[in-house]
Amino acid sequence: MSGSAGSAPVRVPGPGLRFRCDGCGNVTRFDVIERTRTRRFLHVDLGGDAVVEEEEVLDHRLDSVECHWCGTGTAVRTEPAPSATAPGTAEPGTAAPGTAAPGTAAPGAADPGTAAPGAADPGSSPT
Numbered sequence: 001m002s003g004s005a006g007s008a009p010v011r012v013p014g015p016g017l018r019f020r021c022d023g024c025g026n027v028t029r030f031d032v033i034e035r036t037r038t039r040r041f042l043h044v045d046l047g048g049d050a051v052v053e054e055e056e057v058l059d060h061r062l063d064s065v066e067c068h069w070c071g072t073g074t075a076v077r078t079e080p081a082p083s084a085t086a087p088g089t090a091e092p093g094t095a096a097p098g099t100a101a102p103g104t105a106a107p108g109a110a111d112p113g114t115a116a117p118g119a120a121d122p123g124s125s126p127t
Contacts, residue, residue, distance in 0.1 A: 012062050016081055021067035023075035029068035030076065035061045 012034070013019055020027050041054040066073040 012060075013078055013081070017078050018081040019065060019076055020079050021070060021072065021076050023067060023072045024070040026067050026069045031064075031066045031068050033063040033065075035059075035063060 012032075018027055019030050021030075036057060037059040039056045039058055040052050042050045043053050044050045064073055065076045067076055
């Protein structure tokens with residue numbers, strides 16, 4: 001793994017985690033070198049085409065992670081990823097705590113799922 005002596009090891013990001021380069025702020029592009037040793041069960045048909053039917057990871061090693069933009073490996077760390085749902089929004093079919101779901105507002109109240117007159121549709125692109 002790239003990094004100076006004494007630096008904390010960088011882990012492969014799993015669910016809810018991501019890489020971040022503290023050198024330049026990059027969170028999207030990294031050069032990763034890793035080694036994986038596996039045991040595979042192959043089904044090879046009579047035509048010679050092989051299909052992996054089962055695979056077991058026996059060993060996995062992350063050799064290095066470097067920022068693709070600034071080239072450093074010493075400033076790359078793993079951090080919690082932000083939620084896929086933006087703050088103040090809810091998953092489809094649910095409402096944020098303390099709000100009514102679209103279509104269930106009290107009579108005379110504005111539907112929280114509708115935009116104010118003249119407001120841009122967040123899903124549309126600017127012209």
